[in-house]
Amino acid sequence: MTQGNIQNLDALQREIAQLMVKALNLEVSADEIDPDQPLYGKGLGLDSIDILEIALVVSKHYGLQLKADSEDNHRIFGSLRSLSDYVAAHKAA
Amino acid sequence: MSSSPLVSHTALEQPLAWFDGESISVSRFLADVAQVAAMLPSGDHVLNVCRDRYRFAVGLAAAITADKVSLLPPTHTLEMVQRLKAFAPDVFCLHDNPDCDIDLPRVLFPVLNGKTIGATRIPTIEDDRQVAIVFTSGSTGAPVPHPKTWGKLVLNVRAQAECIGLKQNSGCAVIGTVPPQHMYGFESTVLLPLQSGNVLCGIQPFYPADIVSALENNPVPRMLVSTPLHLRLLLEAGLNLPSVERVLSATSPLSLQLAGQVESAFGVPLLEIYGSTETGQIAIRRTTAGESWQLFPEVRLVERDERFWAEGGHIEQPVSLNDKIELLPDARFLLHGRLQDLVNIAGKRNSLASLNHHLTAIPGVLDGAFFMPDDASHEQVTRLAACVVAPGLSAHDVLDALRQCIDPVFLPRPLLFVDELPRNSTGKLPREALKQLIHSLTRSETA
Numbered sequence A: 001m002t003q004g005n006i007q008n009l010d011a012l013q014r015e016i017a018q019l020m021v022k023a024l025n026l027e028v029s030a031d032e033i034d035p036d037q038p039l040y041g042k043g044l045g046l047d048s049i050d051i052l053e054i055a056l057v058v059s060k061h062y063g064l065q066l067k068a069d070s071e072d073n074h075r076i077f078g079s080l081r082s083l084s085d086y087v088a089a090h091k092a093a
Numbered sequence B: 001m002s003s004s005p006l007v008s009h010t011a012l013e014q015p016l017a018w019f020d021g022e023s024i025s026v027s028r029f030l031a032d033v034a035q036v037a038a039m040l041p042s043g044d045h046v047l048n049v050c051r052d053r054y055r056f057a058v059g060l061a062a063a064i065t066a067d068k069v070s071l072l073p074p075t076h077t078l079e080m081v082q083r084l085k086a087f088a089p090d091v092f093c094l095h096d097n098p099d100c101d102i103d104l105p106r107v108l109f110p111v112l113n114g115k116t117i118g119a120t121r122i123p124t125i126e127d128d129r130q131v132a133i134v135f136t137s138g139s140t141g142a143p144v145p146h147p148k149t150w151g152k153l154v155l156n157v158r159a160q161a162e163c164i165g166l167k168q169n170s171g172c173a174v175i176g177t178v179p180p181q182h183m184y185g186f187e188s189t190v191l192l193p194l195q196s197g198n199v200l201c202g203i204q205p206f207y208p209a210d211i212v213s214a215l216e217n218n219p220v221p222r223m224l225v226s227t228p229l230h231l232r233l234l235l236e237a238g239l240n241l242p243s244v245e246r247v248l249s250a251t252s253p254l255s256l257q258l259a260g261q262v263e264s265a266f267g268v269p270l271l272e273i274y275g276s277t278e279t280g281q282i283a284i285r286r287t288t289a290g291e292s293w294q295l296f297p298e299v300r301l302v303e304r305d306e307r308f309w310a311e312g313g314h315i316e317q318p319v320s321l322n323d324k325i326e327l328l329p330d331a332r333f334l335l336h337g338r339l340q341d342l343v344n345i346a347g348k349r350n351s352l353a354s355l356n357h358h359l360t361a362i363p364g365v366l367d368g369a370f371f372m373p374d375d376a377s378h379e380q381v382t383r384l385a386a387c388v389v390a391p392g393l394s395a396h397d398v399l400d401a402l403r404q405c406i407d408p409v410f411l412p413r414p415l416l417f418v419d420e421l422p423r424n425s426t427g428k429l430p431r432e433a434l435k436q437l438i439h440s441l442t443r444s445e446t447a
Helices: A003-024 A048-062 A080-090 B026-039 B053-065 B078-087 B150-164 B183-194 B208-216 B228-236 B256-266 B352-360 B395-403 B431-446
Strands: B003-005 B015-019 B022-025 B045-048 B069-072 B092-095 B106-108 B124-126 B130-137 B143-149 B173-176 B199-201 B222-226 B246-249 B270-276 B280-286 B293-295 B300-304 B307-311 B323-328 B332-338 B342-345 B348-351 B367-371 B385-389 B415-417
Touching: A003 A048, A003 A080, A048 A080, A048 B208, A048 B228, B003 B150, B015 B026, B015 B053, B015 B183, B022 B026, B026 B053, B045 B053, B045 B078, B053 B069, B053 B130, B053 B183, B053 B199, B078 B143, B124 B150, B130 B150, B130 B183, B130 B348, B143 B150, B150 B183, B150 B280, B173 B183, B173 B208, B183 B199, B183 B222, B183 B270, B183 B280, B208 B222, B208 B228, B222 B228, B228 B246, B228 B256, B246 B256, B256 B270, B300 B323, B307 B323, B332 B342, B342 B352, B348 B352, B352 B367, B352 B385, B352 B395, B367 B431, B385 B431, B395 B415, B415 B431
Parallel strands: B015 B199, B045 B069, B045 B092, B069 B130, B092 B106, B173 B199, B173 B222, B222 B246, B246 B270, B385 B415
Antiparallel strands: B003 B124, B015 B022, B130 B143, B270 B280, B280 B293, B293 B332, B300 B307, B323 B332, B342 B348, B367 B385
């Protein structure tokens, strides 16, 4: 991966963190979200309603539709990093 | 002794379900029921947590034919499972998730092979057989059981089919976004298709795109059983919507605006269902046609002791309702919000008393109280706040402890640490005082 790609990924991660904080009225700021912390349960403490809300803002913002039929779904929402990686790979050009 | 059939389909070759991309006939269903019934352990109580609706329905029917009772608790937290074990020590868990870690003897739902010889005619079940026990969270933390007998469940969903205009044996595919274990999903996505000769759909779509493909993958006619939350997200996603015959919504009130948007997006009526775990569904309205609700036939609302009670029809025994009600002529009524103590978040119900009980039972918590904000908007999910006096504990400690015993939708956001709660001289905590405290704390945080 080139340096530029990594910077883009970091920027994307920050942007998605900001979208999440805004959509869910989270009490943490976007910078405080550890990219490797689990989003569900013990980590950030999100539940399936939050995941639906995030999916909506992410799909609108990046022009992609999330589907639950792949076993990947739980992994995609495993952490901010995995969600950002998924968006980077699937977003509309 | 009166009895009712396990399913109301009229012929063995009639389609009964759609599962894993395949149409399932009544005879195939009966074979699947026999296969699962033969592998169930000896305990009389089943916690059926199958996520796929067809597997849930097969598990339910297998339990019924094997004389077992299905338990439907409001949540599957560690504490709830312990409580179920105390309620029914022989309970076992039927699941379809290899990662299931529910702390009970577990039976993984088998791969259905269609080879077991099933019943050659549709079994009938005695109407007074207790087939399920649905639980609500009680005010002291112990769940409250509400037994359901077969005849009343059947009566309820047959009345529903009539009220919503769902024709018997019309091959209508019922697609639901709600889990089959929730009372609304249990009735409207499992029992309704089975007791109207229509088609149950196994899949439980999650994202808007999943809802669209679940609809597309089923032949017409079809109906969608959903909630205000899912309907809002579905419309906001801006996808092309496949045709449906009708849309049902329940779990929380739908705004007139969203109801109108749903009707124009699908071009069909949107019907709202009113009910509760204790009563089952008891009334219906077309939201765009007016605010008032029409009671199901035979069901009555009676005012006693400054509360309204639902009785008659399929209701097992008179149930005191947790809503403010205004009776109108012709078996119609208006709803004017919930009585104080009750909270309903995304269709999950709890009482503040019960939540406070769990909060203050945490070791190290000296005092604490949950708070339901006023601005409970319709489709945006409102979250609870809580204040806690717990020197020496972190927010993580408190949240981790709560997560063991309450459903995640009730976890407080925000959770505020205070030195003391504004209790009055009698030790009571006026809602207004708590509200002011929370407002002052959250204002200063964002300032």
